[in-house]
Amino acid sequence: MQYFDIINLAYKTVISHKLRSILTALGMVIGIASVIVLTSIGRGVHAFVLTEFTQFGTNLIAVFPGKTTTLGLSGATISTVRPLSIADAISLGELENIIAALPLVQGNARIETGKKQRRTTVLGVGAAVPEIWKIKVARGRFLPKNEQANPRAFAVLGDKLAAQLFAKTSPLGQRIRIGNDRYRVLGVMEKKGQMMGFDMDDTVYIPTAKALEMFNRESVMEIDLLYNKNTQVKAIEKQISNLLQRRHGREDFSIITQDQMLKSMDSILNILTLAVAALGGISLLVGSVGILTIMTVAVSERISEIGLLRAVGAEKAMIFKLFLSEALVLSVIGGVIGIFLGIFIVQSIKFMVPGLPVQLAWGYICTAFIISLLIGVIAGVIPAIKAARLRPLEALRSE
Amino acid sequence: MMVRDTLSFSWTAIKTQPLRVILIVLAMSIGITSVTILTALGESARLYIVNEFQALGTNLIIVLPGRTETTGGQPPLFGATPRDLTLADANALYRSHHIAAIAPISVGAAPVSIRGLEREVTILGSTSALRRVRHLSLSKGHFLPEMDIDRTLSICVIGQTIKDELFARQQAVGQWLRINDRRFRVIGVLASEGQSIGVDFDDMVIVPVASAQALFNTQSLFRILVETKSKEGMYKAVDDIRELIKLRHEGEDDVTLITQDSVVNTFDEILVALTLTVASIASISLAVAGILVMNVMWVSVTQRTAEIGLLKALGATQRQILWLFLTEAAMVSIAGALSGLLLGKVILLILQVSYPEFPLYLPMWAVFSALAVALLTALIFGVLPARQAAKMNAVTALNKR
Amino acid sequence: MIELESIHRIFQVGEQQVHALNNINLTIKKGEYVSIMGPSGSGKSTLLNVISLLDQPSSGKYTLNNQVVTELNDDQLAQIRRKNIGFIFQFFHLIARYSAAENIEIPMILAGIPVKERKLRVEEALVDVGLQSRAYHRPDQLSGGQIQRVAIARAIIMRPQILLADEPTGNLDRRSGEEIIELIESLNQKKMTLVMITHDEILGCRAQRRIRLVDGKITQL
Numbered sequence A: 001m002q003y004f005d006i007i008n009l010a011y012k013t014v015i016s017h018k019l020r021s022i023l024t025a026l027g028m029v030i031g032i033a034s035v036i037v038l039t040s041i042g043r044g045v046h047a048f049v050l051t052e053f054t055q056f057g058t059n060l061i062a063v064f065p066g067k068t069t070t071l072g073l074s075g076a077t078i079s080t081v082r083p084l085s086i087a088d089a090i091s092l093g094e095l096e097n098i099i100a101a102l103p104l105v106q107g108n109a110r111i112e113t114g115k116k117q118r119r120t121t122v123l124g125v126g127a128a129v130p131e132i133w134k135i136k137v138a139r140g141r142f143l144p145k146n147e148q149a150n151p152r153a154f155a156v157l158g159d160k161l162a163a164q165l166f167a168k169t170s171p172l173g174q175r176i177r178i179g180n181d182r183y184r185v186l187g188v189m190e191k192k193g194q195m196m197g198f199d200m201d202d203t204v205y206i207p208t209a210k211a212l213e214m215f216n217r218e219s220v221m222e223i224d225l226l227y228n229k230n231t232q233v234k235a236i237e238k239q240i241s242n243l244l245q246r247r248h249g250r251e252d253f254s255i256i257t258q259d260q261m262l263k264s265m266d267s268i269l270n271i272l273t274l275a276v277a278a279l280g281g282i283s284l285l286v287g288s289v290g291i292l293t294i295m296t297v298a299v300s301e302r303i304s305e306i307g308l309l310r311a312v313g314a315e316k317a318m319i320f321k322l323f324l325s326e327a328l329v330l331s332v333i334g335g336v337i338g339i340f341l342g343i344f345i346v347q348s349i350k351f352m353v354p355g356l357p358v359q360l361a362w363g364y365i366c367t368a369f370i371i372s373l374l375i376g377v378i379a380g381v382i383p384a385i386k387a388a389r390l391r392p393l394e395a396l397r398s399e
Numbered sequence B: 001m002m003v004r005d006t007l008s009f010s011w012t013a014i015k016t017q018p019l020r021v022i023l024i025v026l027a028m029s030i031g032i033t034s035v036t037i038l039t040a041l042g043e044s045a046r047l048y049i050v051n052e053f054q055a056l057g058t059n060l061i062i063v064l065p066g067r068t069e070t071t072g073g074q075p076p077l078f079g080a081t082p083r084d085l086t087l088a089d090a091n092a093l094y095r096s097h098h099i100a101a102i103a104p105i106s107v108g109a110a111p112v113s114i115r116g117l118e119r120e121v122t123i124l125g126s127t128s129a130l131r132r133v134r135h136l137s138l139s140k141g142h143f144l145p146e147m148d149i150d151r152t153l154s155i156c157v158i159g160q161t162i163k164d165e166l167f168a169r170q171q172a173v174g175q176w177l178r179i180n181d182r183r184f185r186v187i188g189v190l191a192s193e194g195q196s197i198g199v200d201f202d203d204m205v206i207v208p209v210a211s212a213q214a215l216f217n218t219q220s221l222f223r224i225l226v227e228t229k230s231k232e233g234m235y236k237a238v239d240d241i242r243e244l245i246k247l248r249h250e251g252e253d254d255v256t257l258i259t260q261d262s263v264v265n266t267f268d269e270i271l272v273a274l275t276l277t278v279a280s281i282a283s284i285s286l287a288v289a290g291i292l293v294m295n296v297m298w299v300s301v302t303q304r305t306a307e308i309g310l311l312k313a314l315g316a317t318q319r320q321i322l323w324l325f326l327t328e329a330a331m332v333s334i335a336g337a338l339s340g341l342l343l344g345k346v347i348l349l350i351l352q353v354s355y356p357e358f359p360l361y362l363p364m365w366a367v368f369s370a371l372a373v374a375l376l377t378a379l380i381f382g383v384l385p386a387r388q389a390a391k392m393n394a395v396t397a398l399n400k401r
Numbered sequence C: 001m002i003e004l005e006s007i008h009r010i011f012q013v014g015e016q017q018v019h020a021l022n023n024i025n026l027t028i029k030k031g032e033y034v035s036i037m038g039p040s041g042s043g044k045s046t047l048l049n050v051i052s053l054l055d056q057p058s059s060g061k062y063t064l065n066n067q068v069v070t071e072l073n074d075d076q077l078a079q080i081r082r083k084n085i086g087f088i089f090q091f092f093h094l095i096a097r098y099s100a101a102e103n104i105e106i107p108m109i110l111a112g113i114p115v116k117e118r119k120l121r122v123e124e125a126l127v128d129v130g131l132q133s134r135a136y137h138r139p140d141q142l143s144g145g146q147i148q149r150v151a152i153a154r155a156i157i158m159r160p161q162i163l164l165a166d167e168p169t170g171n172l173d174r175r176s177g178e179e180i181i182e183l184i185e186s187l188n189q190k191k192m193t194l195v196m197i198t199h200d201e202i203l204g205c206r207a208q209r210r211i212r213l214v215d216g217k218i219t220q221l
Helices: A003-016 A018-054 A086-093 A129-133 A159-166 A208-215 A233-248 A258-301 A303-311 A316-352 A362-389 A392-397 B003-015 B018-055 B087-095 B129-133 B160-167 B209-216 B233-248 B260-282 B284-303 B305-313 B318-354 B364-391 B394-399 C044-051 C074-084 C100-111 C115-128 C144-156 C174-189
Strands: A060-065 A098-112 A117-125 A137-140 A154-157 A175-178 A181-189 A203-207 A222-227 A253-257 B060-065 B099-114 B117-126 B138-141 B155-158 B176-179 B182-190 B204-208 B223-228 B255-259 C002-013 C016-028 C033-037 C059-064 C085-088 C162-166 C193-197 C209-214 C217-220
Touching: A003 A018, A003 A316, A003 C100, A018 A258, A018 A316, A018 A362, A018 B284, A060 A233, A060 A258, A086 A098, A086 A208, A086 A222, A086 A233, A098 A129, A098 A208, A117 A159, A117 A208, A129 A222, A154 A159, A159 A181, A181 A208, A203 A208, A222 A233, A233 A253, A253 A258, A258 A303, A258 A316, A258 A362, A258 B018, A258 B260, A258 B284, A303 A316, A303 A392, A316 A362, A316 C074, B003 B318, B018 B260, B018 B284, B018 B318, B018 B364, B060 B233, B060 B260, B087 B099, B087 B209, B087 B223, B087 B233, B099 B129, B099 B160, B099 B209, B099 B233, B117 B129, B117 B160, B117 B209, B129 B223, B155 B160, B155 B176, B160 B182, B182 B204, B182 B209, B204 B209, B223 B233, B233 B255, B255 B260, B260 B284, B284 B305, B284 B318, B284 B364, B305 B318, B305 B394, B318 B364, C002 C044, C016 C044, C016 C217, C033 C044, C044 C162, C044 C193, C074 C085, C074 C100, C085 C144, C100 C115, C100 C144, C115 C144, C144 C174, C162 C174, C174 C193
Parallel strands: A117 A203, A154 A181, B117 B204, B155 B182, C033 C193, C033 C209, C085 C162, C162 C193
Antiparallel strands: A060 A222, A060 A253, A098 A117, A098 A175, A098 A222, A137 A181, A154 A203, A175 A181, B060 B223, B060 B255, B099 B117, B099 B176, B099 B223, B138 B182, B155 B204, B176 B182, C002 C016, C002 C059, C209 C217
């Protein structure tokens, strides 16, 4: 007997019980579709978070004061007896393969113009911000280079802050007061939006040294370094570590590379996707119990038919294959429709809620299809064995 | 037909198809089990976190230096400010009569050493009030004594991890250790808190707040923890603090106040939403189980056509036939729900034994809604096949076979 | 071609042993027309089942076409049935969801015969039993007599040497019963060995050779 014939017979049987087959396949459809939709959302969030992280570029290294092993902030960010200084940043910037260095202090102060005022985030930074953080200046220019150690009182405004303080007049060249000091506005940054819950547009950028002075601090909170893409991270990390150890006499800082961040982020997000896939998989499991049930029903209903087939010369293996194929046909039809439904839902989500990050996870879609095949086999095997084991004579007699 | 008869009739029908029924029960119970477990995990996580927050202290207000007008952003948790919160600010807060205790906090990192062993450690400067506000307990010695807030004193209280690493099995209380270039005498060891959210007190050295400021050469405070006298006094205290600080900061409102219940509420809302989402994703499987119930009911209506015809011939009304089949579906579903609950309970017990530090709790409403959902599923998905059975023409049904 | 030597078939019914076939010795030659008669419970169905290889005797030797078949396993028996034996049942045993043509086709599908040849042979068979116009009707759209014709077409589609009929007219009215018998007998005239079970005396007497069974023993050859 040819395989085509087996499949054909199974298909005819499945078709002949329309309602029953539709309902059975529907269980699979829902299971597979929910796995696909959920993993697509998981994959979308994954991609979204990674782009958030990589919008600064991937060849970044951050140096923090204090020795910490975890990714959390240590007390050293707030105050430390061993500060990380602007001078450290400058000499790190001179290292081979380091393109730019950015000493960073973050704080909070009141910004005043003649009439208006607003309390907002103050970032003490260097000239390298546009290069390292990949933010463009919309109007005017950014803080000048080569003024790290003894800078003039210039400020650059975020998009929202500029709008709040100056409304429609041009802020360029205007004088503003930050804390107790006066600054001249050099430029306005382009709109950037929220990033990790931090509004990049409601900020003002001033030189690091000015910020340290204003906040009465010795240590910067972080030094961001941009390195040459074509070099090994490990080597650069070692270079940085060596230099700072020479300058400080000991290892009192932590280095976190964007690479490490991305890797741990990636693995966390992968686990998340896997977890939602497993959640969807519960429905798939229930769907497969459905196929098992219906196949059991089918065998018990068709005992006399099995008897006839055996009488006219079907071997045990043939009966087994017939029933197994039936389960396979059911699960594959369900699986394929489920895949299409899932893709359709994902596309509609994309279309209707553009804000929600969704991305088809083809790996999971293929797995879902293979799983639907496996479910067919697993759910089909037990009833098929039961069918094949029936004694022909008794099967024929049953009515 | 009495209810009892309907039940026993359905029961005999179920008994004739044990395998089929077991499979439906299995499908239903997989759904119910997963919904139960996920709800229990979500609820337990919520309670755990809420409890943890409450353990941080009761009626707590956190005063942070700085304030942003950005809406929706996070409060300025780690930033620096031009005008510091100072010890004098902290002292001034005592003027509000809604406030019971004030613990100013100064944080930094410094190397701590003893006889050549060195470790970089988080140093927390505070006062004796910290113990009350954060509900800390000691395993040995004393906490910081009550004294003037601006007095430096070379004493410290160390966390359990620090004790183990620097002193191993020796007595720590009474010993001297070096923080950066200053010497401090250990007067107490904190009892281990285990994992607590936010701050790991085990890996920390606590010194008088003025000593910490001297150590880090700063005047500023990281934050001030305030405990109010009563829950009702909380919002009055918030207003008082704002006024007092404004008065001291030349009329400028430049602090952020976080009340404990606002934090707890936020986490509460997030976790409830998360639990509901996860539980509803899992309950898709209940819909799949419902479809299976419908399918099998349909099969059994077709197989029992002759029986239905006979019942009709004997005078059964449509309503009676409808209820016969619905009862059958309901019985199977409830059996599934009960076994699912049981299985869920067993799995939760196993989890509880494996992770004793995370208390698991299955809310009663979850149990009842699982049962209700199962019953509802059976009725919704059972009604179509049952109606078909009820509407059958008696003559054709009887003549079948 | 069919040789039965001291065949016994014993059933265990609860505590009791039932001797359904008791020392049967029987030889049927190629092309013969044999009827097996006897009261119900006499063992005639058991005898047919043994001959048709659906049941194995408890003891004795059965040689079919010079091959001893008492030692063969289930699947080997299935293959022999497929090639050599055609069945006609009292209750027809058509598969309800398949059309007449598809029902006839089944043995050829099992034997792995190519589709083209299958179609041709089904058509021929339908002509042979006079049902050309009913090829695509399902069993519930056919009369009893027509159903039995489909079953006969299915029985002969593999061109077996032996045709076994178990009360082939038992569920038919008188007229269509006669038509069916004539159809089956016409097959016998084409050199097909025919073994028929019946408790209808008139029908049984039409056979060249009549076997009567009582309590598992052959009383008349």
